Amino acid sequence: MKTNFFIPAMIFSIILLMLSCTKDFEKINTDPNNVLSVAPQQLLAPALRASLNYNMIRNRNFNNELMQVTVDMSDGDSRVFRYDYRSTWSDYLWNGIYIELTNFKDMYHIAKGDSTQPQTSYMGISLILQSWLYSILTDTYGDVPFLQANSARKEYGDVKEPAFDSQKDIYLGLFHNLEQANQLLKAGQPVDTKSDPIYHGDVAKWRRFGNSLYLRLLLRVSAKAELASAITGKIKEIVETSSSEYPVFTNNNESAILKWTGTGAYISPYVNGVRAQDFRSPGIAEFFIDNLKYWNDPRLDGDNYGIDGISRWGIAKSGGEYAGTESGYPVGADITRGSYFYATDQAAAITMQSEPLSGMMMNYAELQFILAEAAVKGWISGQAESYYKEGVKNSITLWLPEWNVDIDTYLATPASSGKQWTETASVNDKMEKIHVQKYYALFFADLQQWFEHRRTGHPVLPKGSGLENNGVMPARMVYPVYVQSTNPTNYKRAVQQQGPDQIYTQVWWQKP
Structure with a gap:
């Protein structure tokens, strides 16, 4: 009798305990200091700082050499100055820029939200910064993942092995993004001053940067015969025929420079990342x-x-x-x-x-x-x-x-x-x-x-x-070695399309 009563009572107690444990489970097990969602302004400054870190390190020890x-x-x-460098040099810039492109992509989608009240200025700034970084990637390596890049998460397509896009298609995509950015920033929707280490909330200057960058990239591919007429026509449109619709830099104060203050997060990467000696x-x-x-x-x-x-x-x-x-x-x-x-x-x-x-x-x-x-x-x-x-x-x-x-x-x-x-x-x-x-x-x-x-x-x-490489300036960095094993099919297609994965293989805009 006692035994028959004890077993149901114990089961009932366990059920109550389980219910009490699962009540408010999500609330109890959520770290209040680790926010599950972020605002676009929270992504802007950290991603900018990190992007410049990668660029500045490679500026010093690669470009300058x-x-x-x-x-x-x-x-x-x-030695880089002899036009000779190991393939391992390729990893640093590739890895770093793609990480920050993920952050800028997130920034765009968060700012876009449900499209009923999009934060258009953050969307435009994101497109400018993505264009800036993608241009550095493609000009360094040639054909790279673009349309399917940074899409491993389910909400972005669950693409684990992104295809490599041709440099021509990448540039056309960048031009499209910069056109969009120009229109998104035209409204001048406010940007949080503290979140913006470049222009401190001045959206008009971001727009000038985007259009000045547009001219840089148009000039970069202007020698390609199949685009020459369209490219030169667009340059004339931006500079002359529709200049009011495409504002550009007008003085040094509008230059796109993240000025290192030497305090807090804004210490130059050359101080934190390079020993004085x-x-x-x-x-x-x-x-x-x-x-x-x-x-x-x-x-x-x-x-x-x-x-x-x-x-x-x-x-x-x-x-x-x-x-x-x-x-x-x-x-x-x-x-x-x-x-x-x-x-x-x-x-x-x-x-x-x-x-x-x-x-x-x-x-x-x-x-x-x-x-x-x-x-x-x-x-x-x-x-x-x-x-x-x-x-x-x-x-x-x-x-x-x-x-x-x-x-x-x-x-x-x-x-x-x-x-x-x-x-x-x-x-x-x-x-x-x-x-x-x-x-x-x-x-x-x-x-x-x-x-x-x-x-x-x-x-x-x-x-x-x-000098090595027959005394010819290297035309590109090779792809990171690990890409051959993690994305083999698309790597092989890229090499077949672009040419041997060597430093002497010219990228699309270099070829006659």
């Missing part, structure tokens, strides 16, 4: 420093802008003078490092390691050089010389706002400097003049120097005898 800003003083194999170890290349010396450029020597002994670009003298190091020197050569960039642990007035302006995305001077090239080629009616002078002036005043030397005086000094514009010069000579100056305007701008050199062949760089 290829483009003769710096020279690695380590005399060994697989490593930052100052490369020599500065002869090409980079000799032009500045010859031009009496104020960015090199403070004496040229009234501050004794200070280089605005934090360049240390060697033996009492600014001296460059030969790039492309052969293995075993007896090379001595000359000038270098000061690091934070040195008693230097200025160091690029903590420089606020190093968070460069795109600046006003670059836009002016884009317009100068378009004018030289007859695509727009403006005067190439005027755009050129405006580009040179603002390339300097971005770093030295107090510099007030007449631009004609600067360009004429010394008389043989080659800086002066000559209207009767050939198109090739004008291109060289524009792109030598653009090279300096692109200082710190991710891999843009490399992209532009591959597109144009300018500026003409000296070639050391120790």
